[in-house]
Amino acid sequence: MSLVLPSELVVDRFLPTVRAMLATRLAERGMTQQEIAAELGVTQAAVSKYVSGESGGDDRFRDDPETVATVERIADGLVGGEMDGYDALAELLSLVRSLEDRGPICELHEEEMPALRGLGCDLCVRGLDPDVRAERDVLANVRTAARTLASTPEMTDFIPNVGTNVGMCLPASGDETDVAAIPGRIYAMGGRIEIPANPEFGASKHVATAVLAATAVDPEIRGAVNIATDDALLEAAETLGIEPLEFDADYEDRGEHLRSRFADRGAVPRVAYHRGAFGIEPVTYVFGATAVDAAELIGDLLESEST
Known part of the structure; x- marks a missing residue:
C-alpha cells in the first residue's frame, strides 16, 4: 500500500490549479503579470504559463463551486485592496480544510490510497479515531465474505434474480449507514459470480434491514447473506442441526416483522426464509x-445439500 499524505495532494494537485485560476482571474481584472507574480510568490514565467493555460492542473478543483467562489473572492479582494496576502492565505487554508472533508481532496486521497475507499473517511477532519479501525475491519470482513461466496462451488445456482448481497454492521449500529455491503449487489453471469465493487457503508437497504433486525435481538449476530430459497438447502440446514425459521414475504415493515419473529423464536436463527409473494x-x-461466518455457513449448506 502506498502511503500518501493529503498534504502531498494539496501541494501537487490543489496549489498549481488554484494558482493558475487566480492568475487568470487577476489578469482578467487588469493586473500585470509582474504584479500577479508578486502576489502569488511565483516567477513571471510561471504566471505566463498560468494565463496561457499551459500549466495543467486538475479539473476536479477547477469545476468545484466552492473553489471557484473562493478564487473569485480572493481575486476581487486583492485587486480592490480589501485583502492582502494574509487574508488570501486564510481563505485558502479554510478552503483546503473544507475540501478535505468529503470533498475533492478526499476523493483524490481515496484514488491514491485505495485502502481508504468505502470508509467515508474523516481522517483529515477527526484525526486518529478508533471507530475508523472498526469500520476498516467490517469492510475487510465483507470483502472476504464476497470472495468466499464467489469461490463457493454451485453458489451461482442460488443467486436470486434480484441478486445476492452480503452485509455486516458495526457494533451498536443504528441504521443502514452502519451496515457495509456490496454496491449494486452480487450477480451470476455466464456461470460465474460477479462482484461489481468493493463494499461500502449504506450500500444495501435490504440486507441491512435483515442485519439490523438480527443484531437488535442478538448483538453477537452482525452478518448476513441473502440467497434463493431452496427446499434442499433448508433440509441441509436441518441436517446440520439448524432449524430454519419461516417468515412472511408480504409485509409493510420488514425489519419490525423480522425482529418480532426472532423474538418469538427467542433467538436469531442461522437460517430464515420466505416463500415469496406477488412480485416478491x-x-x-x-x-x-x-459476514464471513454467514458466507462459510452457506458453503457448508451447499456441501451438505450435494451429498
Whole structure:
C-alpha cells in the first residue's frame, strides 16, 4: 500500500490549479503579470504559463463551486485592496480544510490510497479515531465474505434474480449507514459470480434491514447473506442441526416483522426464509456473527445439500 499524505495532494494537485485560476482571474481584472507574480510568490514565467493555460492542473478543483467562489473572492479582494496576502492565505487554508472533508481532496486521497475507499473517511477532519479501525475491519470482513461466496462451488445456482448481497454492521449500529455491503449487489453471469465493487457503508437497504433486525435481538449476530430459497438447502440446514425459521414475504415493515419473529423464536436463527409473494421472489437469509461466518455457513449448506 502506498502511503500518501493529503498534504502531498494539496501541494501537487490543489496549489498549481488554484494558482493558475487566480492568475487568470487577476489578469482578467487588469493586473500585470509582474504584479500577479508578486502576489502569488511565483516567477513571471510561471504566471505566463498560468494565463496561457499551459500549466495543467486538475479539473476536479477547477469545476468545484466552492473553489471557484473562493478564487473569485480572493481575486476581487486583492485587486480592490480589501485583502492582502494574509487574508488570501486564510481563505485558502479554510478552503483546503473544507475540501478535505468529503470533498475533492478526499476523493483524490481515496484514488491514491485505495485502502481508504468505502470508509467515508474523516481522517483529515477527526484525526486518529478508533471507530475508523472498526469500520476498516467490517469492510475487510465483507470483502472476504464476497470472495468466499464467489469461490463457493454451485453458489451461482442460488443467486436470486434480484441478486445476492452480503452485509455486516458495526457494533451498536443504528441504521443502514452502519451496515457495509456490496454496491449494486452480487450477480451470476455466464456461470460465474460477479462482484461489481468493493463494499461500502449504506450500500444495501435490504440486507441491512435483515442485519439490523438480527443484531437488535442478538448483538453477537452482525452478518448476513441473502440467497434463493431452496427446499434442499433448508433440509441441509436441518441436517446440520439448524432449524430454519419461516417468515412472511408480504409485509409493510420488514425489519419490525423480522425482529418480532426472532423474538418469538427467542433467538436469531442461522437460517430464515420466505416463500415469496406477488412480485416478491422467495429469499433465504443466512446469518452469522460476521459476514464471513454467514458466507462459510452457506458453503457448508451447499456441501451438505450435494451429498
